[in-house]
Amino acid sequence: MEPGRRRPVALTPPFSAVLVANRGEIAVRVIRACRELGIRSVAVYSDADRDALHVRLADEAYPIGPAAPRESYLAMSKLIDVARRAKCDAVHPGYGFLSENADFADSVRDAGLVFVGPPGDVQRSLGEKTQARRMARDVGVPVAEGTAEPVRDLDHARREAERIGYPVMLKAAGGGGGKGLRAVASASELEAAWRMSSGEAAGAFGNTAMFIEKLIEHARHVEMQFIADTQGAVVWLGERDCSIQRRHQKLIEESPAPSVDDALRERLGDAAVRIARAAGYQNAGTAEFLVDARGAFSFLEVNTRLQVEHPVTELVTGLDLVALQLRIAAGEPLPFAQGDVRRRGAAIECRVTAEDAQSGFVPATGRVALLREPGGPGVRVDSGLFEGLMITSDYDPLLMKVIAHGADRTEALARIRRAVQETIVAGLPTSLAFHAHVLGEPDFVAGRYDTSYVATHWPPRATVALDESAVAAAAVVAVLALRTRSARRPVAPPDGAWSRAGREDGLR
Amino acid sequence: MEPGRRRPVALTPPFSAVLVANRGEIAVRVIRACRELGIRSVAVYSDADRDALHVRLADEAYPIGPAAPRESYLAMSKLIDVARRAKCDAVHPGYGFLSENADFADSVRDAGLVFVGPPGDVQRSLGEKTQARRMARDVGVPVAEGTAEPVRDLDHARREAERIGYPVMLKAAGGGGGKGLRAVASASELEAAWRMSSGEAAGAFGNTAMFIEKLIEHARHVEMQFIADTQGAVVWLGERDCSIQRRHQKLIEESPAPSVDDALRERLGDAAVRIARAAGYQNAGTAEFLVDARGAFSFLEVNTRLQVEHPVTELVTGLDLVALQLRIAAGEPLPFAQGDVRRRGAAIECRVTAEDAQSGFVPATGRVALLREPGGPGVRVDSGLFEGLMITSDYDPLLMKVIAHGADRTEALARIRRAVQETIVAGLPTSLAFHAHVLGEPDFVAGRYDTSYVATHWPPRATVALDESAVAAAAVVAVLALRTRSARRPVAPPDGAWSRAGREDGLR
Amino acid sequence: MIYEVSVGDRRLRVEVVTDGRFLIDDVVVATEMVETRRGRQWSVRIAGRSHEVTVLTSDPLRLLVNGTETTASALDERAAAASTGAGSARGGRHELRAPMPGLLKTVHVAEGDVVESGAPLMTLEAMKMENELLAPVRGRVVRLAVGAGTKVEGGAMLAVLEVEE
């Protein structure tokens, strides 16, 4: 957006102190926004996170118990107790953990604090999928064929699946984040799928009720970011294609979506705004859609929180979504109207995770022994990493987000590819090899991909071809590394003889 | 600029291989552009730089001799020899070193290679200050009162200074970069100033000829970025205020300039374009102006190269100046017209140098023992740093550029302040304390500053006030550091007893 | 062990007690800390406040405290004494000052009392935490500058002790 079009930013901080009820890169992200707005940031940490970056960057930090989430980051009473004692006036939940827990939003409000996100009742109405679908249909937004009511037992599920027609998706009626999500190709698979999904749903959301919808094949996962203030203004900011997923976990996101033209973008934005209005939405939210090969879309669900991939939209629009969340939560009106939003260029995000891409993305743990985050033009890094950090299996495997912006998709792609190539996270297996491969893979480069991409493109048939010179360098280091491990003394003199040899070949 | 307005980017790399005739962060910057464009990058390095980042990130790297610049980075024949042997088709000089050496541009051309920058003769005509001033005056661009011809001896200097009227500036007629630059308040100071300046000029440019111009007090240093292709198209991209300088070395730059409104911006842009056309300019360049308190401007000189502070303009315009330099050098037309250029928001750059801001910016050396580069929204880092890097006194003290972009100056300022606060460079003194101070200093925050700012605002009268809690933390670490140095064993158990105490206070 | 410490233009007397507790200018300060980089960087929590302190340079000692640079020095008292030849800086008189702004909750002594070294003199509530102010030496309370219930600024004089042999 051009400064001219933008109403002056209020210079008073929206809050005096905000409790950041999260950890990792998103806690760092929120703390940065607080710092920029002049808000005192209050972090919390479990026993596993005492040395975490979010603890060190925050103004205050309080321990909230053992590593197990239920005893720390999910312990509502501890969080609210800290917020009170640290004299906070608001709580930002980040994503995951309690960010979509309506009861937490309520108890924050009941404690006399502001919850940075939509109110509990809005979360409830949108969190229950059949209700959200009804709401969408009522305002004329297309939804996939599916059950009108939560499905509570296997027989009911059988009847509904027959009516809808296989293949179908099983989803937890009470929650999102891919948990309980399962594709069912035929009647024979239903019973097993039902047991697993409802089991997961029970564990994750304490609610076994499921929801069944028609599975749309070769669809793209396209979501629309919107934001609403407490005065009823709702604005959509642009879409993100999040089709590069495995087990319904996103690995790469981009905006604009290669499959979305201006007309479709308008329609998706309009649909998101209508749903938000119908729900009486407040703060930032995301409406998820499936877009099929012919460009027809159907509404999936609303994520009533900040998304992991929000930086993609920030780079394209030039807006700071977390700052806006905080200002809106404090009751400030949106500082711009729909017509003021200017999208510039394209952005692509890679989620670098502690998962071994080389062996089916099995979760990995270890200590970060060497770290190099990328820099330079168009590159943004949101990270909680530092050398010496121990990565455990206690939490989400997301390590770092590498995001690149360019004047168009070609430039954004060239930059994210370059940035990923510069990135080094040594000490544990990561997903970086996956990202490096996909960013150069012809179908992705051409924008030809849907949610089946990872299944059909990873692992690659051929192993990456290093040229002879690179192979020789690798071989020599393999030998040096072996020697260093056995005899702990320098093998390659930092200078001297060998570099003399080099200079000769350089100068002759 | 919006993608729609932009002509499609040519997808073929402009060159097959480019010699990067520089070091440090700017070498890394050019290598990154090459990587993004699919160009093979060829680095050179002196004995002091074998482990430098630019060597490791380049596709190829060749040693060019001892640390002393004259024997390596300034050794034209060695550079051209490497370019030939590595089968390069172009040479990018970066800034400093040979970037404004017309003879180098010529010998690159004579070697059958493309010089990424304006041709030698253009550099000569603009490099000789009196000639550049005449050229500007001829196309109606105001210049400060000054000598029409180079001044070769002290008597001539006396007469000219009297005619112009003190205070005056002494400048090397043959070069820029602040060398030979000296303010002379009165006739009594002239002789000493003359000896020093002409001495410096002789050393730096092998040319004792000086140039004298009226010293404009309380002026702002405002420069206009422009770019010209080989087909004669010239476009201005926006201004940068570079008034925060010491000894004529820039420390902070920003765009838009607080003192420049749309009308003045147009006039500065128009002036720059007229000079560029008159000079038959090609590639990227910068026209420097002084803007006095009343908004009247006068032309100073043209920098015929990429500027250190080019990222400020890249963030505001969304353009990649180095990529454009390469495409233009290859003969491609500018992919946009003046009307397509869209400026968005504001950007501020801090030049982090190996100079001890606490003691008059004396150059510092040492090994980088701990490094934390900032990240998050709106922050860009251009750096050649890594932990273990030895900073010597052989080269320019610039370590890293921290640049922030925001929707307006308020947001850009909040972000750069936050980013500088996050930045850690341990192991040697740096300029960071200066940046941290200025970014929060009322006059700078209000945009009230000119070239006298550093002299009048640094060092600050009061030492930074740490609150009692921070003082206690510092005191405790001072003790631990002393103990660690004496007895090399952990003083603070990474966990255990002390964190127990912490948990209690956290949970009670 | 007792240290003479300077941070910027502040001078402090720091005694390492135990378990992360330090006696700073005669006030017990409970810190909770981890070394985030061997000998280089510590994360220090004091009553919830989170301070990241990095050793920028060791000689002279320069610290980065939450992004703010400051000079500092530490000298163990005997070394200090040796170097200054002056012994304990304050001689026979000990001024008790508030180590941080806060509320004076309780005063445990009256003027004229003779107290043992380490005896609690007052309780200062600061930064959501109660700090016991202890007698640095055996001595007589010759002056009580403030009473319980008073809000005091950091550095405010609270009491004066005269050393008793």
Added chain:
Amino acid sequence: MIYEVSVGDRRLRVEVVTDGRFLIDDVVVATEMVETRRGRQWSVRIAGRSHEVTVLTSDPLRLLVNGTETTASALDERAAAASTGAGSARGGRHELRAPMPGLLKTVHVAEGDVVESGAPLMTLEAMKMENELLAPVRGRVVRLAVGAGTKVEGGAMLAVLEVEE
């Protein structure tokens, strides 16, 4: 010392000669390298090519080569022998292959010649540098696959040696 090395699905025989020179699959490769992070990262130059190689994980060994991840392994030959119980993998026959694409400048031998171990067999010009291909063992040249002046691909078979006792 000789090592059996694998990089991705390539298997190589690496002998550390001296001064950064290595014998890789019977070809002398001159490297110039610095350790940029103790035991973790090396910058390796081979005939001008700049390779940054980082040890991502040691067990199993995973390397990052100029931003490309690859598995690798190294075993000193005796250990290899012990582990495989097989001795030198190739037995009495040695196939000479081009270690990198390039131009075969000179062939110093003819079929049927018996050459001493270490004797130069051919000169391969690759990456702006001449590489001497040496005989890995004493043996008879039973086959010359290519002649001087030929351009060869990396991995192309050049000659076969039969071990002579």
